[in-house]
Amino acid sequence: MTRNTPIRELKGVGEKRAGLYNKIGINTFGDLVFHFPRRYIDYSETVPVSAAQIGEHAVIKAMVIKKNGAARIRQGLVLYKVFAEDENGDRISIVFYNNRFASEALSVGEEYFFSGKISGNLTRKEINSPTFLKTSEKNLLRPVYPLTEGLTSAMVTTNISEILDRADDGFFADPLPDGIRLEYSLSTLEYALRSIHFPNDSYSAETARKRLAFDELLKLQLGMMMIKNRTRSASSCVMTEEKADMNSFFSALPFELTGAQKRAIEEIKKDMCGSFPMNRLIQGDVGSGKTAVAAAAAYFAAKNGFRTALMAPTEILAVQHYETLSGMLESLGVGVCLITGSMTKKQRAAAAERLCSSDCFVAVGTHALISETTEIHDLGLVITDEQHRFGVNQRAALAGKGNDPHKLVMSATPIPRTLALIIYGDLDISVLNELPKGRRKTETFAVTAKLRERALGFVKKLLDEGRQGYIICPMIEEGGSELAAAKGYAEGLKKTILAGYRTGLLHGKMSAAEKDRVMEQFKEHELDLLVATTVVEVGVDVPNAAVIVIENADRFGLSQLHQLRGRVGRGQHQSYCILIAGSLTEESRQRLEVMTKTSDGFEISEYDLKMRGAGDFFGSRQHGLPDLKIADIAADRELLANCQRAARELLKKSPDLSEYPELRKETEELFTQNDNAAESL
Ligand code: ADP
Numbered sequence: 001m002t003r004n005t006p007i008r009e010l011k012g013v014g015e016k017r018a019g020l021y022n023k024i025g026i027n028t029f030g031d032l033v034f035h036f037p038r039r040y041i042d043y044s045e046t047v048p049v050s051a052a053q054i055g056e057h058a059v060i061k062a063m064v065i066k067k068n069g070a071a072r073i074r075q076g077l078v079l080y081k082v083f084a085e086d087e088n089g090d091r092i093s094i095v096f097y098n099n100r101f102a103s104e105a106l107s108v109g110e111e112y113f114f115s116g117k118i119s120g121n122l123t124r125k126e127i128n129s130p131t132f133l134k135t136s137e138k139n140l141l142r143p144v145y146p147l148t149e150g151l152t153s154a155m156v157t158t159n160i161s162e163i164l165d166r167a168d169d170g171f172f173a174d175p176l177p178d179g180i181r182l183e184y185s186l187s188t189l190e191y192a193l194r195s196i197h198f199p200n201d202s203y204s205a206e207t208a209r210k211r212l213a214f215d216e217l218l219k220l221q222l223g224m225m226m227i228k229n230r231t232r233s234a235s236s237c238v239m240t241e242e243k244a245d246m247n248s249f250f251s252a253l254p255f256e257l258t259g260a261q262k263r264a265i266e267e268i269k270k271d272m273c274g275s276f277p278m279n280r281l282i283q284g285d286v287g288s289g290k291t292a293v294a295a296a297a298a299y300f301a302a303k304n305g306f307r308t309a310l311m312a313p314t315e316i317l318a319v320q321h322y323e324t325l326s327g328m329l330e331s332l333g334v335g336v337c338l339i340t341g342s343m344t345k346k347q348r349a350a351a352a353e354r355l356c357s358s359d360c361f362v363a364v365g366t367h368a369l370i371s372e373t374t375e376i377h378d379l380g381l382v383i384t385d386e387q388h389r390f391g392v393n394q395r396a397a398l399a400g401k402g403n404d405p406h407k408l409v410m411s412a413t414p415i416p417r418t419l420a421l422i423i424y425g426d427l428d429i430s431v432l433n434e435l436p437k438g439r440r441k442t443e444t445f446a447v448t449a450k451l452r453e454r455a456l457g458f459v460k461k462l463l464d465e466g467r468q469g470y471i472i473c474p475m476i477e478e479g480g481s482e483l484a485a486a487k488g489y490a491e492g493l494k495k496t497i498l499a500g501y502r503t504g505l506l507h508g509k510m511s512a513a514e515k516d517r518v519m520e521q522f523k524e525h526e527l528d529l530l531v532a533t534t535v536v537e538v539g540v541d542v543p544n545a546a547v548i549v550i551e552n553a554d555r556f557g558l559s560q561l562h563q564l565r566g567r568v569g570r571g572q573h574q575s576y577c578i579l580i581a582g583s584l585t586e587e588s589r590q591r592l593e594v595m596t597k598t599s600d601g602f603e604i605s606e607y608d609l610k611m612r613g614a615g616d617f618f619g620s621r622q623h624g625l626p627d628l629k630i631a632d633i634a635a636d637r638e639l640l641a642n643c644q645r646a647a648r649e650l651l652k653k654s655p656d657l658s659e660y661p662e663l664r665k666e667t668e669e670l671f672t673q674n675d676n677a678a679e680s681l
């Protein structure tokens, strides 16, 4: 047998069970052994019946005293009830639905551990569909696996046990060189695979998890670093300082750049003058002035005779960038053109033609338009905005395009540096950690729905002073219609104190052209109030907007709230953010309090990450990283730092990993498993 042996060869795995396994991506012995427990149940952590909390999970040690026969409750629902008693003589009912097998496995007079959720009331407690073990069992730490309907953790355990019994040395061949393994105090792969499924105690489970997480993070690091190295072919767009007098750019700006902006511009210039193409990320909080940095980079490229393409994720943003960039550059003789999907063919052709002329050096547009339809001569620099929407594979694919121009990506999602190094491991990073001078902190309040009327009164006061405001309407229930919800909410506003104000509506079901029209009206102050779903989140800049009200604030991640809040406080006016929470639990109160206390996006993301874990924080696939099975990039930071060091060590010895063929193969597999490069390129 090998890791590639099909699971059909296991006892008890026929067509049906193999089909279930297949549903969760398991086809071979190897797949199954690398299917790790989600958590463990420790059957030794028992509580007496009297102390078991209703609504919570608990392990109860009790003796079965009576079993009822099957009771048919209704068509297709059969109930099996078993009564048990703990040491103190307190009774608990054990309930199984449609599970004759479970009920039959229990014997009267025998003592068991039952693990499950407690329900019922104070005088009569119940435990529903528990898993159970005889108290005579020795191993009380049992794995709980990610499953699909029809599979149980017990089945998985039996099947894995058979594989581990039959496995030979080849099956456990360790991809990690002994040197690295010993240096970082890691167990062997064999120990890890045996102990993750059948731990002796929680220490051995953790030792196993650490080893397996290390492997996963190491491969992630290796892959990132190899992508970075792969793009290091000689630059065909080498620029020089002499050709571009940045002072004329700086003195044409209406403001003094921040120190952080200046540093970033220096780093970019240095990259573009170097002998390899630039691959840099500008990571900056909302309002930190990324656009000016992008403009400086485009100016530098233009003076060196190279064109720049700036790609935005939406039309609204493309138009906004176009306006900003042409404002900063046209007067300096650097022409800027706009290419968007809502333009007619003729307009687009005209823009493309202009782009070929000798005075037009910058093309601004949406991602798809620029990368697919437009041939840009002398393209030397590609800038992508809000790049957290693009995955690492997409970046790698983009890197291979055309004459391999310099690449600058701008992200407004502040994340802790340690994590940035992982997620953007293929990029160099400049951080804009300084806001422009004179920016006033946006005052933030968290209130319950009871105070909504007062909040709206406050908005009215600001509108009367000539300011504008956003209201982010309530989130839509699963399966609900965004359109109806947003419209309904806007209608509702007409019955409030805000009735008389010019109000626009912005939601995801509108076409790009419709959104643009509304956004344009808001920008021109033809609207006082913009009721929006979260489509407004990304980068829109209206300096006169001084208040944002966010409904259902308790249901957003803090980083997203921070992004939304960044829509205000962009001009000279004191701005306000009002977070309205439907109901406040202690936890959500604490979370929202973080928002009222700090305006530092890095601090907020650190907190968010700690509270919600990496998966939630980034949202499904937002980070564009390969799926991790066992490592948690938020929790395993120390391990991560070690993996980084180890990856560097390995690549130094063997840049293409040819000396470590197993590791190389597994790294490649990790990076191809969910290759979504084609999606948006
Ligand atoms: P973001 O980093 O969120 O993309 P922007 O580039 O949109 O930020 O800049 C936000 C606002 O700050 C813009 O109105 C811009 O003109 C202004 N701004 C940028 N840099 C400075 C600076 N150094 N001093 C003052 N205002 C600045």
Ligand code: MG
Pocket: 290, 291, 412, 539
């Ligand atoms: Mg921006």
